[in-house]
Amino acid sequence: MRKYLILMLSICITTCSFAQGDSIPVYLRFPSIPPFSITRIADSTLFTKAELKKKKPTLIFIFSPDCEHCQQETKDLLANINLFKKVQIVMASSLEYSYIRKFYDDYKIALYPNIIMGRDPAYFLGNFYSIRSFPAIFLYNKKGNFVKAFDGTVPVQAIADEL
Secondary structure, X not given: OHHHHHHHHHXXXXXXXXXXXXXXXXXXXXXXXXXXXXXXXXXXOEEEHHHOOOOOOEEEEEOOOOOHHHHHXXXXXXXXXXXXXXXXXXXXXXXXXXXXXXXXHHOOHHHOOOEEEEEOOOOHHHHHXXXXXXXXXXXXXXXXXXXXXXXXXXXXXXXXXXX
């Protein structure tokens, strides 16, 4: 009897030690645009996934206003905005409104009608995408299906080529 107890205990310990957690990120398990809700910087109204235009590619850009890489990525994106004419761009940050507002004003985001910049106070998008570094960019095709993720700085031409 004692042998069986030791054997069963050994099997349980071995099974538990080899068990792996679910290492697949949420955005890959659910490869469609997440049900987000952000507060627009322009007018403090709520913007949700439901307001995205249908049959248009979507670029979700998670950033921090004080991140130099995010600032450079934004400059490059705006300098090449013609590559993204038919793309709706959602820029989101969880930092305080005043920091994001300054970023919004400094980069004159209001001049770009296809860019929605907002505050994600609950860090929903950051958690959904398991953000490791800024900027983080996620692309969806015109059907709303996930295409590609970019972590950190990336040439804007590489982003445009995926859409």
